[in-house]
Amino acid sequence: MIIGVPKEIKNNENRVGVTPAGTMELVRHGHTVFIQQNAGLQSGFSDEEYISAGGQILPTIEDVYQTAEMIIKVKEPIEPEYSLIKKDQLLFTYFHFASSEVLTKAMIDSGSVCVSYETVEDPDRSLPLLTPMSEVAGRMSIQQGAKYLEKPLKGRGILLGGVPGVAPAKVLILGGGVVGTQAAKMAAGMGADVTILDISPKRLKYLDDVMPANINTEYSNEYTIRKHIKTSDLIVGGVLIPGAKAPKLITRDMLKDMRPGTVLVDVAVDQGGCFETTKPTTHQDPVYIIDDVVHYSVANMPGAVPYTSTLALTNVTLPYAVQLANKGWKKACKENEPLKKGLNVINGDVVYPAISEAFGLPLEDVNGYLD
Numbered sequence: 001m002i003i004g005v006p007k008e009i010k011n012n013e014n015r016v017g018v019t020p021a022g023t024m025e026l027v028r029h030g031h032t033v034f035i036q037q038n039a040g041l042q043s044g045f046s047d048e049e050y051i052s053a054g055g056q057i058l059p060t061i062e063d064v065y066q067t068a069e070m071i072i073k074v075k076e077p078i079e080p081e082y083s084l085i086k087k088d089q090l091l092f093t094y095f096h097f098a099s100s101e102v103l104t105k106a107m108i109d110s111g112s113v114c115v116s117y118e119t120v121e122d123p124d125r126s127l128p129l130l131t132p133m134s135e136v137a138g139r140m141s142i143q144q145g146a147k148y149l150e151k152p153l154k155g156r157g158i159l160l161g162g163v164p165g166v167a168p169a170k171v172l173i174l175g176g177g178v179v180g181t182q183a184a185k186m187a188a189g190m191g192a193d194v195t196i197l198d199i200s201p202k203r204l205k206y207l208d209d210v211m212p213a214n215i216n217t218e219y220s221n222e223y224t225i226r227k228h229i230k231t232s233d234l235i236v237g238g239v240l241i242p243g244a245k246a247p248k249l250i251t252r253d254m255l256k257d258m259r260p261g262t263v264l265v266d267v268a269v270d271q272g273g274c275f276e277t278t279k280p281t282t283h284q285d286p287v288y289i290i291d292d293v294v295h296y297s298v299a300n301m302p303g304a305v306p307y308t309s310t311l312a313l314t315n316v317t318l319p320y321a322v323q324l325a326n327k328g329w330k331k332a333c334k335e336n337e338p339l340k341k342g343l344n345v346i347n348g349d350v351v352y353p354a355i356s357e358a359f360g361l362p363l364e365d366v367n368g369y370l371d
Contacts (some may be wrong), residue, residue, distance in 0.1 A: 001325040002046035004068025006061045007039040008077045012283035014306035016315065017072040017093065020053040022314040028056030031325045036064045043306040059070060059178045065089075072321055074313065075300055076103055087111035088347065090322060090329050093134075097344055098142045098358040099272040108361075111331055117317060118270075119243040119352060120342040127242060128338070129320070131178050132312035134267075136302040137239060138182030141172070141265040144301075145234040146190065148263045148287060148294050155294055156261030158233050161191025168192050168256055172232040174220065174249050174274060175266045176203045179238030179267045187234075225249060230257050237266040237274035243344070244354035245272040252276045252290075260292035269321070270295040300353045334370040343369075 003026060005017045016039050018026070021031045033055045037047060047057050058064050065071065065084035073093040077085060079102075085091065088111065095116040097104045098118040105113050117129035127134075144158070149169065150156035162168035171187040173180045176198035187194045188211065195218035196211075198204050204217040211217075218224055229235065229250065235258075240300050246268035252298040255277065268274040269281075277290050287296050302309035320339055323332040333340040344352040356363035 002067060002069045003034065003321075003325060004058075004064040004071050005033065005035045005039055005055075006064045006071065006073055006081075007036040007076055008303075009061070009080065010086045010300060010303075012119075012301050013075050015074040016040040016043045016045065016301055016306075017074050017309045018292050018318075018321075019043075019310055019314045020045055020049040020055070022318045023050055023055040024053035025318060026322065029144065029322055029326055032056070034058045034064055034067055034339075036052055036061055040310075043310040045310075049051040069173060070321075070325060072317070074310075076100070077106070079106075080111065082106045085110040085112050088113065090115065092117070092317070092324060094270070095344060096270040097352070097355045098243060099270060101359050102239065104345070104350070104355060104361070108348050108350070110352050111347050112345070114345040114349065115324070115329065115333075115339070115342040116243070116344045116352075117342070119337050119344060120320065121242060122338050125242075126315065129313075129316050130240075130344075132316055133302050133309065134178040134238075134240075135182045136305060136312065137267045138179035138236075139186045140301050140304065141179070141183045141236045141238070141267050142186035142190065142234075144286070144296055144298075145171075145265045148296055149233060149261070151261075153287075153294070154261065154289060155263055156233055156259065160187065160234070169233040170231055171176050171195070172228045172235045173197065173238060173239070174236065175226070175238035175240070176200070176207050176217070177238060177240060179240070180236070181207065183238060183267075184211060185238045188215050192234075195232075197224060197228070199259065215244045220249075226254065226257065229254055229262075230259075232258070232262065232267070234263045237264070237268050237278075239268055239274045240271060242354070243352055245358055248274060248276045250275045250277075255291040255293050258291075258293050261294065263296065266295070266297040269299050272338060273297060328368050340370070
């Protein structure tokens with residue numbers, strides 16, 4: 001198969017879809033890999049490294065899309081890319097369709113086959129291709145939150161871990177999944193007073209057993225959230241419903257109960273955000289303030305640490321990419337149930353229920369395309 005790896009063009013997105021090591025593995029399986037010139041540079045990978053790994057360099061993004069049968073990238077295509085995507089072309093990337101009707105309709109119109117990293121789902125309901133980026137984003141949420149708590153950045157002017165004789169900051173984490181767990185570890189390690197809210201008693205019991213003493217767990221409901229936001233300094237939103245829009249757990253009216261300079265970090269922004277006042281921001285312009293509350297909602301947080309993120313992403317996506325390339329998407333998805341759940345849009349038809357529900361679009365049975 002002819003595989004193309006374009007340079008990411010989303011604002012400050014420095015990751016790349018495949019590393020030189022991943023390129024070598026795909027070439028070893030007999031595939032041709034075209035990398036756009038300088039696509040890996042911001043992640044720390046030169047064109048020479050890709051060439052040494054057996055890849056070939058193409059000068060423009062147009063060349064990559066025109067040449068490739070399968071596109072492997074990191075973020076969803078954005079408007080300048082829509083017209084480059086060909087009918088029947090296989091796209092393997094993060095899409096987060098439920099957060100963008102414009103993107104969804106563009107991919108329907110393209111006639112392409114869209115396999116979304118974030119909806120590939122193992123039998124235990126874990127999301128293997130989302131996990132490493134959720135780990136990065138969870139850890140970064142505390143790193144960024146601690147920074148924006150500083151007074152020159154309009155935060156409360158509180159040090160996350162406090163100092164002897166001065167109480168640490170209070171961190172509230174909504175969701176005890178991968179993002180929430182990693183955020184809690186980072187916040188606890190910095191000495192903060194951490195509370196995790198979740199709706200799964202089983203998950204709360206697990207977290208209570210394994211987390212440090214400065215992390216508390218509570219069952220999540222509106223009453224509990226309203227109670228904690230009054231005294232929290234940093235609030236992290238890490239709630240995910242696979243492939244669907246995130247629930248709005250903090251509403252606009254709740255902001256008035258927060259202290260001026262409270263920082264909200266919405267890691268769920270890719271799925272629409274779990275705060276009602278969330279709007280996507282960029283690394284270039286990451287925050288905005290509503291009712292004296294600082295909002296950080298960068299839609300590609302791991303893009304700020306591209307070397308770490310790209311390596312972690314290729315580690316998990318490569319085995320699936322090899323299957324798609326070796327067998328073709330129909331056979332690969334028919335034989336691999338988790339990969340089949342990654343199919344979102346096929347030749348103009350929506351085949352993933354959460355996307356159909358989000359926009360009231362007809363839903364087709366994915367199995368009808370795999371015979």
